[in-house]
Amino acid sequence: MITLTYQFKLKLTCQQTQEIENILVVCRRVYNFGLAERKAWLKSRKSPVNACSIISEYIFGVDTPYPNYFVQAKALTIAKQSLESLRSVNAQVLQQTLKTLDKAFTDMKAKGNGFPRFKKVMRSFVFPAMLKNCLANGKVKLPQLGWVNIRQSREYPTGFEAKQARIVKKASGYYLMITFQQYEECPDPVVGKTSLGIDAGIESFMATNLGELIKAPRFLLKAMRKLKWLQRRLKHKIKGSNNWLKLQRKIARLYESVANTRRDWQFKLAHYLCDKADNIFVEDINFNSWSRGIVRKRSLESGIGQFINEILPYISWKRNKFYLKVNKNGTSQECPKCHKMTGKKKLNQRLHDCQFCGHQENRDTAAAKVIKYRGKIAVGQSVMITENACGDGLAGVKQLTNL
Structure with a gap:
């Protein structure tokens, strides 16, 4: 159905x-x-049964x-x-x-x-x-x-x-x-040939394994000047009066306009991502915790939870693209080249620098490559990993192992 x-x-x-x-x-x-x-x-x-409330009783x-x-x-x-x-x-x-x-x-x-x-x-x-x-x-x-x-x-x-x-x-x-x-x-969408890993970011709206850093237009920030002006006028009106109700309706229409503009941009972004690959892999994140954490303002303003959990799955189903959530644990700590854990990073540390293979890359795009790697393993596709052949730290000796 x-x-x-x-x-x-x-x-x-x-x-x-x-x-x-x-x-x-x-x-x-x-x-x-x-x-x-x-x-x-x-x-x-x-x-x-043997006592009643002092104040009242139903x-x-x-x-x-x-x-x-x-x-x-x-x-x-x-x-x-x-x-x-x-x-x-x-x-x-x-x-x-x-x-x-x-x-x-x-x-x-x-x-x-x-x-x-x-x-x-x-x-x-x-x-x-x-x-x-x-x-x-x-x-x-x-x-x-x-x-x-x-x-x-x-x-x-x-x-x-x-x-x-x-x-x-x-x-x-x-x-x-x-x-x-x-x-x-x-029928459910089948696994395709090309894959795309997407990492939900803080500094940027999202990053892909292709090296793209997509920033969300700050729609609410652009409307904030007019919103503050309307709210300053509202506080001088008598609550419940006709002028107070008129300003309330103007503020509500402004908020609705921001929400509609953001949703339209997200639908267009979802179609753009579906044009890139047949398989879409994202992190399985609890965005409710994001809305209460240190990044709550940016996450609520960008609507990243709505995009990952609602819009992108729907557009993927509509375009017959395979959509899957993968394990989020350690995606920013794993190296996308040698796939070894490099340790936790602070939020202000935006560069991935692997102490094992020396690979350097933007933190978000590196995590997107790890998400793509985990997604391909989850659907049973072959992946290529660059490893040290002997494990003794010899430079220049590498081997491609087909898993």
Whole structure:
């Protein structure tokens, strides 16, 4: 099964805009009510049976079941009979909101995420099922909203069926994300002949084994002057006033513009790298630790984690290129020529100088060559290593060993 998600900007009428805003408000209330119900049930089970809290106590019956998705969905159906606001929203949309809440609790237990928080603003909702013949040139038919006009920036994928739609509210307007599916199996990309090793860097965005040092344009730094000017104006406004809200929208649009520009550059870079080789090898790095470490500002500004984990794998799959993550340990310590460990390097040490073979090279490009070497071994390709023949340190005596 192949799943694709296309994003289009909506061109709404005033009535459709009001309908979407009403749906977002009702979804936020349903989410917060479900979260409050779960928190109250959990707190009622914390106190011992022979003692109560001095301040307050949540009282639930002994036989009251835990309010999971199925219990809350059943209660939602009953509540719709008496509340007009709930009847004004598609039932499946509200059910998807409760599923989102249930997934937040599941991720809290499975992934160790924090406890779910109450939402001040709901920015998206989902139509889990699409209508028949819902796609037309420049417009889409959605449940409850009817036909809505879109800015169709590209054609719909042929041979795919529209499964669900999500409406997202952003600073620049409303967007429609349509999920298409095709029930045909897609074979995994096979290992090709040429390979490319990529090292995620600090000084440069990334380095390749071909000797390229690619620096990321500092999009946020370029917009920082205007951003500071807007934020200085914002602090003099009364919070919640019309002028305060106008400046907030301007700041949000500026941030969105920076994010869109960065993402566009990363997609073009991914296509450029896929043109270079058939196999793409990268380091298996935990970028969450980068975002909390000494390089957090540069890594978050460049979006290196988004590029390595999301954009590059997708473009590699789309271009039928083989993509693989290799072990990151010691890539900057291993010599790309003799493959001996040369010891740890400090961050300010940007030159690789091997004390065994005397090889000197930029630290990042040397690590990229090591990544390519490890990737070729992982996929079972032959590699050429330059070694000392006798191991006695005789100069000029080398041997090429085919592994």
